[in-house]
Amino acid sequence: MTKIRLVVVDDHELVRKGILSFLLTEPDIEVVGEGKSGAEAIQLAKKHTPDVVLMDLLMENGNGIEATKVIVDTGLNSRVVILTSYYDEKEVIPALEAGAFSFLLKTSSAAEVVTAIRKAAKGESVIEPKVTNVMVKRLRHHEKKLHDTLTEREMDVLQCISEGMTNAEISEDLFIGIKTVKTHVSNILSKLSVADRTQAAVYANRNSISKPKKD
CATH class of the missing domain: 3.40.50.2300 (Response regulator)
Structure with missing residues (x-):
């Protein structure tokens, strides 16, 4: 043995x-x-x-x-x-x-x-x-701090990401240019310390961040 x-x-x-x-x-x-x-x-x-x-x-x-x-x-x-x-x-x-x-x-x-x-x-x-x-x-506290650093527009973009929307769809939905969307997405990934959109979407879903339902 x-x-x-x-x-x-x-x-x-x-x-x-x-x-x-x-x-x-x-x-x-x-x-x-x-x-x-x-x-x-x-x-x-x-x-x-x-x-x-x-x-x-x-x-x-x-x-x-x-x-x-x-x-x-x-x-x-x-x-x-x-x-x-x-x-x-x-x-x-x-x-x-x-x-x-x-x-x-x-x-x-x-x-x-x-x-x-x-x-x-x-x-x-x-x-x-x-x-x-x-x-x-610790994880919950840390994550709350992370998305609290997002601007109001970045939160809008993150909500769209949580729905699986493409940059083009986000651009159309929020009435902003594609380059602006890309800048927001880059800032979001950096602030949330995630590697890609998929991880950002997982983060958003775990923290109940989603687009408001339209009437």
């Missing part, structure tokens, strides 16, 4: 030892290293090239976010599973942006932690529901 090679990093010794105690009973998991800081997490990952790094976020001498970024950027193919007590936006978003593969809270059961480790080794992410809620709230 091929074992999952694991590194455990947490600056609270009692927590770390508690995690290690229940992991030792799992026949398919081999703990190849343990540490208490972000700096040690990086050293252990480079030394042992584990399949999974189970790591706390807030630690002295290099936190989990910084360590995650280094581990991911160095291409070690070690998947980082965050296990922390904190799940507000200032921890969750930077950790995921740094490349954390999964995000669990310390209120998780031993069985849930073990399952997340096994899934990470297979390439499957696990995100704690409370963390998912933070991500959804």
